[in-house]
Amino acid sequence: MFRRWTCVMAATLGVAFVVPLQAEGVADSFRAKGQAKLDRLDQTDMQRICSGPVGMTVPDDVRARLQKTATDSVKFPAADRFLGKWEAGQKIAQTGTGMQSSDDPAVPSGGNCYACHQMAPTEMSYGTLGPSLAGYGKQRGQSEAMLKYTWTRIWNPQAHMPCSHMPRFGDAGILTEEQIRDVMAFLFDPASPVNK
């Protein structure tokens, strides 16, 4: 009862909050291991709303709220330095480890972009959960609007696509600002294999 009431309250006020799963007894089925503690079972506002079955719909006002929260979360890089080194970005896109209970927290996380996206056309081992990003920079150019759009996509995909299954690489602290700059260069640099 209380929980239902707080949900309605939170939805009305538009504040992000977390539903503790511990209360539902599910946490008893897990044990903390390495960096993966039990608080990972708690849901954020977005996670809770986006946990419906296939074909779920989100009411327009809730969508708008999710998008606003996500858009507000985006931190653009200092001095508009959007692009780092594509070579480093390529490595990040290839690296699949990060934040698993089995991963060393001292090692920086990868982006694992290749798990879901085609990128450099020469790399055959790519997944298809997301759209192809081959030729990304060549096709779209480097306007400020395009750089900001793509930075936002990577920092918090919920800003453009509420309930997206792509991780919030910046907002959730998976990649550092520096790493995101490098991944951006991998997408945009004319010398990057993505654009060859």
Add this chain to the structure above:
Amino acid sequence: MNTIPRVVLRLASVLILASTPALTFAAEENLFDEYRQMMADDNPAQLAEMQGEEYWKTAGGPKKQTLQGCDLGLGPGKTQGAYAVLPRFFADAGRVMDLETRLIWCMTTIQGRDPAELSGKAFSKQGQPTTDLEGLTTWIAGQSRDRVLAVPVDQPQVRAAFEEGKRLFFYRAGPYDFSCASCHSQSGKRIRLTSLPNLTTHDGAVSAYTTWPTYRVSQGAARTMQWRMVDCARQQRLPELIVGSPVTVSLLTYLAASANGGKMAAPGLKR
């Protein structure tokens, strides 16, 4: 028997070959399918099955008992066809159980073994011998080969576990925002070169559920459905999922019942 290492070697060399970027994804899949067919009667999981059968019949544990008094749902000692009607509700334990959870329960209550150890060391690490649980599970699942899956969803407790499993399947959490559905709710998708079954469809659930336990060539080990749940939860960036816990049983009830009507083909053979 001594053909097994040779076949594994041959398969391993094909997999190494297939992992060179020059081969397309489709070519790799075809090669593997071809070898899977060639090896149909030669699955290295047979070793695990033999070990499981022997364990079932040999007195063991502090109480020096065999598992032949263990009731997997069809009566004490009955293994034929048992896997095809699991998970189910067990009145003596007061809960729904899948095969592995039930086996741990039997080894605990009949043989006096330590449940925490059985659950905590359920799976062999790379290069280590098959565990008792892996052997038993592979053997008993093999005893349902060609049977039609018929999880008793008319049992209200099974129905409830199914609904809970479905809820958990879509439950997004953790720093990557993943649910099982993030990776398993679209057809024809893959992660890198690995095909992902769409577990929300009947066909996808059948293709996945009926082929486990399976021999994993890349790991050189027989792997079970509980192992699959634990490892996918790890990829989901969740804390460690406990073997035999209610969440594993609910997820497996959802998957198995979604595959009802499919024909069991375990033990399978996978990369």
